[in-house]
Amino acid sequence: MSLKLTILGCHSATPRVNAHPTAQYLEIKNHSFLIDCGEGTQVQLRKYKIKFTKIKHIFISHLHGDHIYGLVGLISTFRLLNRESELNIYAPKGLKEIITLQLRLTNSWTQFPLLFHELTSKKSELIFEDSKVEVHTIPLDHRIYTNGFLFKEKLGERKLNLSSIINEPEIERCDYQNLKNGKDFILNNGTILKNELLTLDPPKPLSYAFCSDTGYYPEIVPIIKEVSCLYHETTFLNDRKELAQTTKHSTAQQAAKIAKLAKVKQLIIGHYSGRYKNIQLFKNEADTVFENTLLAEVGKVFEII
């Protein structure tokens, strides 16, 4: 199993002909999540053939334009396409007002349930959970209230160890679910077969942490500890470290430092400033600190394993 991450946009500030503001599409277990929604995201979704109907949850990090200006258009398009299913939006307080004002002024209320989950807490909190997946906020350090998001698979069922089970004729198919749930098996003669003899550990749950926008903020390390994949913004290179500090953004070196401190498996970087024409420089800088760094690029799909 794997998570699948599609980069719809990974540039900072303003959309340009070949630069798209932040938006990502994450497939995790049975869910399809949209993360941030800069201007033009709906066109990017179409370009990469992502079905609109699959998106039932949208996570918005903060209210700066390059992360939200595509959202009202996407919602309007869902409406025009006669969407019926519920849409959940997890976003800082204020976004609901922005969206509903525009729908109200144009008599364009959605016919589908549009549910806003307004975020205000400065501590990490669980904001979504079902039987297979959890999503937690990652409070970040930006100029306005901003959260990253930690997407975690839950620990799955234990796997049947068929080579052991085959030797136990008393175990029948109807017992399998109890074994998967971790129960021991009692033979007719009263002997207890310990569960760990009959099953194998489930695969280690995968996790993805999205952190944009933020200054260098080691306070996030405990939250993102050992994630399978960390996306961390790198608006600048180290040559503009001071500008990064003033604007509360990160350099590639700082992002890599966070990845190293958190012992993550893989780092993806993005949110590049338009000042830099060659994004390879971001990887070069990050590589000096953290060895497994990949560059976000528009349209690129990452399989997180």
Place this chain on the structure above:
Amino acid sequence: MSLKLTILGCHSATPRVNAHPTAQYLEIKNHSFLIDCGEGTQVQLRKYKIKFTKIKHIFISHLHGDHIYGLVGLISTFRLLNRESELNIYAPKGLKEIITLQLRLTNSWTQFPLLFHELTSKKSELIFEDSKVEVHTIPLDHRIYTNGFLFKEKLGERKLNLSSIINEPEIERCDYQNLKNGKDFILNNGTILKNELLTLDPPKPLSYAFCSDTGYYPEIVPIIKEVSCLYHETTFLNDRKELAQTTKHSTAQQAAKIAKLAKVKQLIIGHYSGRYKNIQLFKNEADTVFENTLLAEVGKVFEII
């Protein structure tokens, strides 16, 4: 002299990979006007190499998303590019609230003067005027409050008739402005030379009427009478005349009928529904009623003479 109109977007409803919602760039006399601003307009401006700083006046027909969702992003980009000059926005009441709410919630007030001219009148009114150009609203018939805009050159100065003037040695260079202003010339012997002997009529002022979105609405005919060029929306063909009526849009036949009634010189049509794959059908239908019809296409530049 001519007006120059660049089509940045001419499709209705939702932006798609090769379909851009309404936005037009009009160069008239010393002005560069932006008309409507659907999502992605700032990228279109960049694509067609239009300098952001030239735009000092933006005219918004109505608050439906496909005409405004690119505006807040464009304003934010102006801000990020350290624009200093004033920006005037002529738009239905409500847009100011939409834009300022977003700027307020993100602490992103513009450093340049951002002036909203809120429109509420249901009668045609003069909304902009300087020595060379006038702009009037054209009240339209859509589902929400909507105006088209009539852009008119003012009648210029009379032109010197040099072949006459050369025979009058008493007329000196310092007299030229009076002649251009229409004054007669009095010779030293008291003889009056009539102005029309010394000057020629100025060129006929050009005019451009933008009408989107609207149902068939002959009430606009007196306002747009004999304009040099009319842009009229044609969301549908005649096969969906009833849908056009319900949604308060026009068919190509209806747009052409308006052009004919108003005796305009030239008709440009656009705002095509995504239902139609071949836009040539719109021209074919309009041609049956009005002979000088052109199709709006993204990136196309029209010289209006």
